[in-house]
Amino acid sequence: MVSSKYLACLVFSVTLNLLFIVNIYVGDQWKLSWTTRAALEAERVAATYCSGHGRAYLDGLVADGNQPVCSCNTCFTGPDCSRFIPRCAADADSGNPLFLEPFWMQHLASSALVVPGWHQMGYTYDDRTYVSKELEKLVRRVHSTVGNAVTENRFIIFGAGSTQILNAAVFALSAENTSSTARVVSSVPYYPVDQEQTEYFSSTKFKFEGDAYTWRNRSDASSTNMIEFITSPNNPDGQLKEAILHGPNVKTIYDRAYYWPHFTPIPAPADEDVTVFTLSKLTGHAGTRLGWAVIKDETVFKRMMIHMRLNSMGISKDAQLRAFRLLKTVLEEGTEIFDFAYRTMQSRWERLVRTISSSDRFSLPENNPRYCTFYNKVRKLSPDIAFCSLKLVHECPDPSFRSRAYAWLKCEREEDKDCYAVLKAANIISRRGNLFGSEDRYVRLNSDTGTWGINQFAAAIHALQALIALGLYLDAFRMPMDDKFLQSANGDPLFLDHFWMQHSASSALVVPGWHQISYTYDDSTFISKELEKLIHKVHATVGNAVTEKRFIVFGAGSTQLLSAAVFALSLENPRRIASLFRKTILNTALFTTKSDNFPQMSHSVVLVSYTDVPILRVGVVATYIVIRHRYNLSICPPSEGAIGFILYISKMLDLNNLMVMAAYAWLKCEREEDKDCYAVLKAANIIGCRGKLIGAENRCVRLSLIRTEDDFDMNVHISLPLPFEHVTSIASENFI
Ligand SMILES: Cc1ncc(COP(=O)(O)O)c(C=O)c1O
Helix, strand or coil, rough: CCHHHHHHHHHHHHHHHHHHHHHHHHHHHHHHCCCHHHHEEEEEEEHHCCCCCCEEEEHHHHHHHCCEEEEEECEEEEECCCCCCCCCCCCCCCCCCHHHHHHHHHHHHHHHECCCCCCCCCCCCCCCCCCCCCHHHHHHHHHHHHHHCCCCCCEEECCCCCHHHHHHHHHCCCCCCCCCCEEEEEEECCHHHHHHHHHHCCCCCCCEEEEEHHHCCCHHHHHHHEEEEEECCCCCCCCCCCCCCCCEEEEEEECCCCCCCCCCHHHHHHCEEEEEEEEHCCCHHHHCEEEEEEEECHHHHHHHHHHHHHCCCCCEEEEEHHHHHHHHHHHHCHHHHHHHHHHHCCCHHHHHHHCCCCCCCCEEECCEEECCCCEEECCCCCCCCCCCCCCCHHEEEEEEECCCCEEEECCCCCCCCCCCHHHHHCCCCCCCCCHHHHCCCEEEEECCCHHHHHHHHHHHHHHHHHHHHHHHCCCCCCCCCCHHHHHHHHHCCCHHHHHHHHHHHCEEEECCCCCCCCCCCCCCCCHHHHHHHHHHHHHHHCCCCCCCCCCCCCCCCHHHHHHHHHHHHHHHHHCCCCCCHHHHHHHHHHEEEECCCCCCCCCCCECCHHCCCHHHCEEEECCCEEEEECCCCCCCCEECCCCCCCCCEECCCCCCCCCCCEEEEEEECCCCCCCCHHHHHHHHHCEEEEEEHEEEEEEEEECCCCHHHHHHHHHHEEEEEECCHHEEECCHHHHH
């Protein structure tokens, strides 16, 4: 009896202890509710077998609920990417930093991120800036840890990749007075985008004028505003470039995309007026599209901020969240990512240099040795010394090694003037020297492209080796925001927050650190085919746009698309364009190009903003902006001289029964004396958007109805004491 009681006590005690222990270790998992589906989905995708020559991603799975499908590396095909495509060309052209993907596969847990559907839906953070203060702090910490940039007492601006930032810098540095056109230069060989972007956006403010060296001793250079791009380390040749031009009228933009210890020695922290960095080449996440600039001067910073706001109205908060998670992992792992990246680049360079140096037909440029403060070593970037063993870089006995992202190759033979063609004949795709402002004896080979790149890189090396072996070719180879654009005037669609809170489980997403880090998808496009299909489906379901046999362009918000549309239409069609809304007017004024004369539009462009698309299930169909020639439906007409206006239409689900539930209320002050309706409302503590800013008269004010419930309550509550006849709310039916 005693023993059975004792036994029962013992069993009870052991069970209780077990429950405690289990609760301590897996208790949190038991509490998982809405993240479970997303977590299982992410793990299923990560576990999909693609033979080591491809990777399954979440995109298709999320879009259709399908089984994960392998996305194969170049030259591989088949359901599991195991089939090699014979005679496939070795692509050493693109600068996709996929070589870091294996690092993120090794850091699955620390880099994974759960993004709930309700996460940071608004345009801005609660301090009304577009950039997370936490991300900014982390970026400063990364620079101080690596020692590659001074960030104290400096401004930091973020953008959709450094590509957007570089262009914003040119706008900001060119004189406000458009009578003096800034000359934009870069020393040869230069990063081709410097030329391409400047020429594309060429305006009365600035013009691309080629090689900086040709302007060195010219007298007219000292009398005009000069802007010099300095890519350091340089793409393509890896040199730590310095400014060629000097003087009071020379402004510089330092592109330091590769100023990280895995690509170059870091002799000293960068401390220039405008220094641009990117997540793409630091963590490899080119697909996240996040770059930043460290800026000394507040005026330049403010001008760049205006550019960024008008160009894309902020930076993807999903991208910011992901960048935050990734940079945190970088800091938590000490020097690990740099060591990993360095080893990878180093081993590729060793193989390349070994191959090239076995002939005299090709050559690589010499680089001077520099002391690297990050690794406390002198590092030399010289093609003749590259054979440090594959130990951890900081243990490497021979400090003279190289690890650059690109090889700048020169064809040495007299007859090989077209080096691109020489390599092409050997099935190696490179990038022509003339794209870098250089001669065609040079080509750029890329060595930083991923697991995919390992195959590609290996293929390139093999091809080079074959050339040599055959003797065929080689003997030889924050933001001080302008308040009037925010507050109630801001169209933050936060009213949908509750919907996403209710649908947490179905909308949450687990984003692994390795997910889609490339610039492009496997079909070399910037846009997921699955996303495009889904957009077609949404429009077909809602019935709000014909999308069959139409091209779809995606952008960083519709703000960027509007500007792109003006560019595209004005370049081709010399007649007058139809409509402008406030931002387009500002955009256009800012980005005015020589050929941009607002031609009349012969066809209409429909822009649908993702951020303003309410949810079918809450009863409102898409809010969309239609830009159409002479489509005058507004009660507040556009002011004289303005060419168009905005039409906000919302429809109820019943498509036959059109009823407007507009995202904005378009108010008109009816009293003779209330010419400034904005001021009338402001006096009542309601901040709207002035009619004049939208091309209408100032008797009209726009109020946003799509912000939070609290904001809306405040507006309604505050407006109640206003005398009824004071403000006429324009009823929805007046819109149609
Ligand atoms: C020198 C240089 N600057 C900028 C970029 C663009 O980087 P991001 O991905 O940040 O736009 C690249 C990309 O290859 C580059 O080589």
